[in-house]
Amino acid sequence: MFPIDFGWTGNRCRAMIPAVDVGGKVMRKPNSMKGLEELGRVRLSQNFFLRDFLHSEIADFYRIPNIPEDPDLAIEAGKRLCEELLEPLEATFGRLHIRSGYRSPAVNRFGNENKLNCSTNAATSAHHIWDMRDFDGCMGAAVCIAVPWMIDHYHDESDWQRLAWWIHDHLPYASLCFFPKLWAFNIQWHERPKRVIQSYISPRGILTKPGMANWEGNHSKWYAGFSIACSAARLFESKGRCNTLNCWIILSLNRFRFKELCSEADAISDVTVAFDIAVVKRPRRLVLLARMPVEP
Structure with a gap:
């Protein structure tokens, strides 16, 4: 599949792809395999279920359960992440590869203390820790994904900026952070989005944030090749x-x-x-x- 720009906004996407709730009942932290199985079946959006985000290499290797302490909060934040960001991304670019999704406080704390590329729990709340609000009491959720279509069609080290600017112009993201391997990136939904893009790939640092000259306006020159015609031609x-x-x-x-x-x-x-x-x-x-x- 090649990307097609539907011109979706967060509100419009939410109207077109309704989340499926869990019947209005309160979800408690599972204390059995069957309970965890049931939690994983919770549908967050048209194409995503909670189980898609529970895998963690840290949790698997070190045998730390990666289970939400507050399933209701994790589900609510996860729905917004999937409906407003992941669904339009997958509809436009095709299948997404999920690298890292939800992290329990215990898994993230272990990763931070053992230098496994995890920030502190305070910094990761309302980010990879979906069921922990941040210092301001706000809800949020993040996932690290790779876009196979980008890997197949672009090869210059700096080409990650094409996708970054497309997301900036089309989706209600809160923050983006790009990494060298597979051009994987963290994409966050948050109740109070700051809309900051940073990268560990050249050019490293902050690509844009509020107050910078390039934050506003149209950036379509960066992703002109994302049109139907150019994609079909390639x-x-x-x-x-x-x-x-x-x-x-x-x-x-x-x-x-x-x-x-x-x-x-x-x-x-x-x-x-x-x-x-x-x-x-x-x-x-x-x-x-x-x-x-x-x-x-």
């Missing part, structure tokens, strides 16, 4: 076998977006996209069979 160039290619494009779309998407595609001059070949409905998805002629 796809066909990489194949290099024929002038016409049938490719399956799986999009997490509401069915009522279909006509709008076709209209946007028809407006592109440098590639012809015919979406009228086939439309197959699957649960929660539309699968479009698209034939895209390109010049040799």
Whole structure:
């Protein structure tokens, strides 16, 4: 899948992808395997469940349970993270790779004390520790992810900025922090977003924050190649076998977006996209069979 800019905002995304609640009942910390299994089944958004975020190498290797102390708070913060940030990212760029999600206070404390790339619990509250509010009493949640589409299509060390600016212009993130391996990055949702981007990759340091000259305005020049036309052109160039290619494009779309998407595609001059070949409905998805002629 290649990225398609839906122009989503946090509020609009929340309206299109409702979270599934847990029946209004209070969730308690599991004290059995069955209870943990049930907690993992809690659906945070259309494509994400709580279980997706409970894996931790620290917890597994050192045998420390990575279980929320306050499941209700973890679920509430996790829903906002998934609905407002991860869902539009996955719908645009395809499958996301989750590197590190929720950390229990015990797991994070151990990681910090043993220099395993964890900050203090106070600094990690309302971040990787979803079920602990920060000093101001605010709720938040963060996850470290990698975007395979970016790894496949960009290779310069500084290309992480393309994705960073796309997120800055389109999503209600609170903070971003990029790392060298796989261009993985922490993305945070928070009740009071500061919208700060920093990186441990060149150029290192703060990319933008409130008060900097580059914080406001449009940054589309950085992600111009994220359009349908450019992505399709690169796809066909990489194949290099024929002038016409049938490719399956799986999009997490509401069915009522279909006509709008076709209209946007028809407006592109440098590639012809015919979406009228086939439309197959699957649960929660539309699968479009698209034939895209390109010049040799």
